[in-house]
Amino acid sequence: MKSSRLLATVLLLQTKGRRTAAQLAEELEVSVRTVYRDIESLHAAGVPVYGDAGHQGGYQLVAGYRTHLTGLNPAEAEALFLSGLPGPAGELGLGNALAGAQLKLRAALPPELRAQADRMRARFHLDAPGWYAKDTSVPFLQEVADAVWGGRVLNVRYRRWKTPTDVDRVLEPYGLVLKAGRWYLVAGPGPRTYRVDQILTLEVSEAECAVPDDFDLPAYWRDYQEGFRTYLYRAEALVRIDGVEQTVSIESIPKAARHFLSLGPSAEVLEPPELRREVARLATEVAALYARDTSATISEATPP
Known part of the structure; x- marks a missing residue:
């Protein structure tokens, strides 16, 4: 945990320049005292960071110094495809991983491309849910996501629209889809589609499952939507x-x-x-x- 924080400190100084101890503490969500200790640790490790006293003071790296420790860890790599969707990334428990991945990517860019990326981020924002949509509680979303990542069978009690409404199902999770602000689980056998917010109870089984080699989630979802429209609009x-x-x-x-x-x-x-x-x-x-x-x-x- 400390090593990751030290790297984050270096990357913040590398990408944003001079930062006060208070600014670093706020961005890293630690105390100012912890920042002081981390700066001392960086000094001891040979990182050329120095501080200026006074009202305009702060910590910064020696001009020209750049760290090459910008490799992504697995969680950050998983978060990259959600880089335009901070809300859903947070719902999946990947908010911190997404922030770390973006920081590392920004640090790896040359100054001119970094400025271009910053302008793009400041000018474009993606809001996935539709207008007038109510915020729906999805209490088991992270558990479902963990089962998708880890290939674990789920035992769920599910509420459907037809009688009997509440049914028990054993599901093999193949993937998650976010559509108009609502999460859907695609799972075997079948596969079939389930609304995650309609899961009443959930238990992650010790049994393992694997996505079939020939299963293509985007292709399945396209076919599912087409079939749904054909069924709905007759x-x-x-x-x-x-x-x-x-x-x-x-x-x-x-x-x-x-x-x-x-x-x-x-x-x-x-x-x-x-x-x-x-x-x-x-x-x-x-x-x-x-x-x-x-x-x-x-x-x-x-x-x-």
């Missing part, structure tokens, strides 16, 4: 929106009717006839509701 409707006719896929007559009604007079359903009738029925009910409320208001406002 019909089509012809609508005129702002004077333009177009054919759209719909899930069901009741859901589609409510959706098109929410678009107001800018959307008109042309086909199928049953959908057009359902939209008209709902519109009539809404008009009657507001007409009743309007009449009551006028009656109350009219003097006797």
